[in-house]
Amino acid sequence: MGGPPVSVKYMIRARVEVSGIVDKHDIVGAIFGQTEGLLGEELDLRELQKTGRIGRIEVSVRQQGDKTLAEVEIPSNLDMVETAVLAATIESIDKVGPYTARTEITSIEDVRSEKRKKIIERAVELYKKLTESVPESREIVEEVLSRVRAAELVEYGEEKLPGGPDVPIADTVILVEGRADVLNLLRHGYRNVLAIGGATVPRSLKELLSGKKVVLFVDGDRGGELIARNVVGSIHVDYIARAPEGREVEELTAKEIARCLQNKISVEEFIESLEREKKQQREIKAEFIVPPAKLLSRKPTQQSSIVEKVKVPHHVMEVMSGIKGTLESVLYDSGWNEIARVPVKDLVNKLKELDGIAYVVLDGIVTQRLVDAAYTKGVRVLIGVRVGEIVRKPENLAISTFDNVEEE
Numbered sequence: 001m002g003g004p005p006v007s008v009k010y011m012i013r014a015r016v017e018v019s020g021i022v023d024k025h026d027i028v029g030a031i032f033g034q035t036e037g038l039l040g041e042e043l044d045l046r047e048l049q050k051t052g053r054i055g056r057i058e059v060s061v062r063q064q065g066d067k068t069l070a071e072v073e074i075p076s077n078l079d080m081v082e083t084a085v086l087a088a089t090i091e092s093i094d095k096v097g098p099y100t101a102r103t104e105i106t107s108i109e110d111v112r113s114e115k116r117k118k119i120i121e122r123a124v125e126l127y128k129k130l131t132e133s134v135p136e137s138r139e140i141v142e143e144v145l146s147r148v149r150a151a152e153l154v155e156y157g158e159e160k161l162p163g164g165p166d167v168p169i170a171d172t173v174i175l176v177e178g179r180a181d182v183l184n185l186l187r188h189g190y191r192n193v194l195a196i197g198g199a200t201v202p203r204s205l206k207e208l209l210s211g212k213k214v215v216l217f218v219d220g221d222r223g224g225e226l227i228a229r230n231v232v233g234s235i236h237v238d239y240i241a242r243a244p245e246g247r248e249v250e251e252l253t254a255k256e257i258a259r260c261l262q263n264k265i266s267v268e269e270f271i272e273s274l275e276r277e278k279k280q281q282r283e284i285k286a287e288f289i290v291p292p293a294k295l296l297s298r299k300p301t302q303q304s305s306i307v308e309k310v311k312v313p314h315h316v317m318e319v320m321s322g323i324k325g326t327l328e329s330v331l332y333d334s335g336w337n338e339i340a341r342v343p344v345k346d347l348v349n350k351l352k353e354l355d356g357i358a359y360v361v362l363d364g365i366v367t368q369r370l371v372d373a374a375y376t377k378g379v380r381v382l383i384g385v386r387v388g389e390i391v392r393k394p395e396n397l398a399i400s401t402f403d404n405v406e407e408e
Helices: 024-035 045-050 080-090 111-129 138-150 179-187 222-232 254-262 267-287 314-322 344-353 368-376
Strands: 010-018 058-064 067-076 099-110 154-156 161-163 172-176 193-195 213-218 239-242 310-312 328-332 338-343 359-362 381-384 398-401 405-407
Touching: 010 080, 024 045, 024 058, 024 067, 024 080, 067 080, 080 099, 099 111, 161 179, 172 179, 179 193, 213 222, 213 254, 222 239, 222 267, 239 254, 239 267, 310 314, 310 381, 314 359, 314 405, 328 344, 338 344, 344 359, 344 368, 368 381
Parallel strands: 172 193, 172 213, 213 239, 310 405, 359 381, 381 398
Antiparallel strands: 010 067, 010 099, 058 067, 154 161, 161 193, 328 338, 328 359
16 A cells, blocks of 8 residues: 655564464555554554555565564654554554464664764765865764764773873873763863773772872762762772763763863762752652542543543643654643743653642653652643553542643
8 A cells, every 4th residue: 555755754663473374465454454543543554654654564474384474664754752652553463364463563763863874974984085075064074073083092001991092191080980981072072081991990090090180970870879989989089070860971962071070079079969969859759758648549440530621722732732742841830821841751850840830731641750740749730642550640630631632
């Protein structure tokens, strides 16, 4: 079944195992037949193919005894969330012809990412051959330069610790955890970086750092905290820099690295900050104990027992349409005035910081953790793409989905 040409963003790959002998057209028929009507007209496979939002479904089959194994490829021009929903729908197929089947999504490939990777690799080759180059994309140029800088990695001491070429001559050394951290800092022009090589401090490290100022740069997680405690107890460290919470040094951008190093603190200040964080976490944990008397204690058996019809102003309907596929959330006050926009992954933490939030709209799933956080901050309505498993629902908090919202 064909349609207009598709500009592919994602490639959904699935594996289907059928307990009988079938052909390609049987697999394709099952895909269209068993997904029909599940997600409404907007995500109906036939309609999507007619409008060019998904491409031709390719199937390769092989027989294995009395079974048929099929590999399926579905090109998608939908956004990220819609593609994931479509893939989950495909995975629900459990019958092909008269035979039972088991379907598994093996991967969802970002086709554009692969194209960018090939462009960058080719640019590196051209950079080495040409004495003068004027690329059209600044991003590609920066990536090429980062690859060249990464080639400057040197190994030091009997443990062959990875580091930059300026470690022996630098007055200050940036000490990181591993090889990947060194490579990332080299990519962004930091040549005085050296890796510890693991949780245990190597013997040759003291000699390499003798007479130098040392800035210990650790990940923003529990592992980074443990490494910092271990290192400052074994060697002299002047300052400690820390990646943002939940982030690793190896994944930071140039601006983020510069900001972290600029905000470095003394060892004493670092230990004090850890103690303050632990105290705050204890206070937050105590704050988020939800009074059981005001909750529905029973576990709902159907999503319909949780989801409610909600009416919102016209401008909020437009916002909901605009944030689809962005994984973004919008926070409103009691008059439906926008207060802030934050990524869905940061929503719970943002709710802890802000007061006066009455309504929350998010391009994501309404989870129990979010419900608990919203309840403690006095939120009246949560509206998400869909609702996860909710076992505790406050009586004064309405939960709805994009499909159950009406304009006032």
